[in-house]
Amino acid sequence: MDYPWYKIVTGDDVQQGDILENCPVFVLPSEIHVDSTSTTSELYEVPFEGRDVIIMSQTCDMVKGRESISEVLLCSVWKNSDFREGLMSKKEDWNNARKGRLPGFHVLNKCDLKGFKRDFSVVDFRRVHSLSIGLTREIAVVLGKRIRLLPPYREHLSQAFARFFMRVGLPVDIPEF
Amino acid sequence: MRAMFITAMIHQTYPTNGPSRYQEWISKQQLRNKSLEITSLPTGMREFVNSDLATITGISETKVEDDFWKGPIFYIEVKTELATENETRIHKGDEEELMAFQRSIDRSTLGPSLEEEENMLDWDAHIEMPPPPYRAGTVKVRFKYIGRSKPIPIEDPWA
Numbered sequence: 041m042d043y044p045w046y047k048i049v050t051g052d053d054v055q056q057g058d059i060l061e062n063c064p065v066f067v068l069p070s071e072i073h074v075d076s077t078s079t080t081s082e083l084y085e086v087p088f089e090g091r092d093v094i095i096m097s098q099t100c101d102m103v104k105g106r107e108s109i110s111e112v113l114l115c116s117v118w119k120n121s122d123f124r125e126g127l128m129s130k131k132e133d134w135n136n137a138r139k140g141r142l143p144g145f146h147v148l149n150k151c152d153l154k155g156f157k158r159d160f161s162v163v164d165f166r167r168v169h170s171l172s173i174g175l176t177r178e179i180a181v182v183l184g185k186r187i188r189l190l191p192p193y194r195e196h197l198s199q200a201f202a203r204f205f206m207r208v209g210l211p212v213d214i215p216e217f
Numbered sequence: 218m219r220a221m222f223i224t225a226m227i228h229q230t231y232p233t234n235g236p237s238r239y240q241e242w243i244s245k246q247q248l249r250n251k252s253l254e255i256t257s258l259p260t261g262m263r264e265f266v267n268s269d270l271a272t273i274t275g276i277s278e279t280k281v282e283d284d285f286w287k288g289p290i291f292y293i294e295v296k297t298e299l300a301t302e303n304e305t306r307i308h309k310g311d312e313e314e315l316m317a318f319q320r321s322i323d324r325s326t327l328g329p330s331l332e333e334e335e336n337m338l339d340w341d342a343h344i345e346m347p348p349p350p351y352r353a354g355t356v357k358v359r360f361k362y363i364g365r366s367k368p369i370p371i372e373d374p375w376a
Contacts, residue, residue, distance in 0.1 A: 062351050072360070080360040089350035108371050122348035142342045166343050207340060 045149045046187040048156060052177035055099040056198065057189030059117060062090040063179055065169040092117040094148075094163055094189065095176070096201055102173060112176040115201070116167035117148070120160045128162060137162055143207065146200040148189065156187050163197060165204045 049058070066088045072080075093114035095102075101109045123129040128137070128145070137145040144165050151158035171179070180186065189197065 066356075079362060083357045083359050085355040086358050087353065087355050090352035091350055108369055110366075110369060116347070118344070118348055124348075126346065127342055127344055136339070141337060142339050144340070144343055164344060164347075167347065209340075 043192075044190060045193050046151045046153055046156070047190055048153055048185050049188045050185050052181050053104065054095055054102055054112065054173075054176055054180050055188060056095055056097060056102075057194035058095045058180065059092060059187050059189065060095070060114070060176070060179055060183060061092045061186065063093045063114070063171075064088045065091050065093065065114070065116075065171075091169075092119070092161070093169060094197070096168070096198070098198075107173055110173060111170040112173050114169045114171065114176075116164045116169070117161050118164060119158070120162075134160070134162070140200070143200070143204045146197050148197070149193070151187055153187065156185070158187070163201075165201055 066086055068086060069084065072084055094117050096113040096115050097109055101107065102112065118128070120134065127133055133142070134147065136142050138147045146163040146165070148161045148163060150160045
């Protein structure tokens with residue numbers, strides 16, 4: 041039986057597991073002074089970057105016409121070939137992430153769909169972004185064809201994110217028996 | 218006479234970020250095991266835990282810089298020899314005994330036990346500097362206050 045990881049989708053229907061390539065993410069400068077009740081007088085330059093991101097918000101919260109969220113949660117996705125040095129530049133790091141030993145990361149399989157070949161990639165749970173659901177839909181439309189992570193791999197990703205997010209560090213641990 | 222190779226890779230520490238706790242732990246384990254291996258199996262002495270049939274007759278080590286793994290790899294060659302005069306337990310056959318002995322050394326040298334490995338999660342591992350973006354730029358904005366946001370009204374599923 042075949043359990044494909046991805047399928048190609050189009051349109052403004054966005055779901056959990058949709059990968060938006062080269063999506064603009066905005067990083068607000070820390071030195072901005074915004075008066076809480078007024079418009080800023082000067083123009084600020086806000087940097088943005090094009091990143092591959094994956095939608096983490098629940099699909100049921102983004103149903104068209106019945107949205108129950110206004111901002112979509114996204115996580116950065118890095119390709120295997122993106123890394124030249126540091127963490128994730130070695131095969132061993134990828135194996136550790138694959139085995140779940142690096143809870144801040146989740147490895148996605150490579151994609152062999154025609155015209156959408158992608159390397160192995162890793163979702164970085166420490167780099168989260170949000171965009172309005174309207175802008176997210178617009179970006180999805182502009183992208184045209186894109187790939188979507190399919191169940192059960194999608195739920196596996198979601199579970200890994202939850203596990204990382206709900207981590208609790210104990211100040212005093214129980215010693216080894 | 219048989220010879221086998223035990224490989225221990227010592228991770229190169231990151232020049233800027235430093236190794237993660239997990240990598241540091243792995244490196245320490247490998248160094249410790251390598252050290253134990255060399256000191257507990259001196260040339261000519263019988264290995265006393267795993268087999269009473271095999272004898273170590275020679276140990277040599279070679280250090281090779283490996284481009285792919287970006288660090289030194291230690292090859293430790295351990296030569297073993299049968300010592301068949303000691304018949305204190307059931308004989309499985311020379312070949313089988315020797316293989317079991319070699320496997321036991323492999324297991325003890327190549328890293329942490331399976332149990333330790335499974336418990337080792339590196340919660341702190343993170344990417345210090347993200348890979349360069351495909352594109353980058355700036356947008357000029359003037360921030361405009363539009364009031365406190367209100368929650369999205371949703372239907373009460375219990376009503």
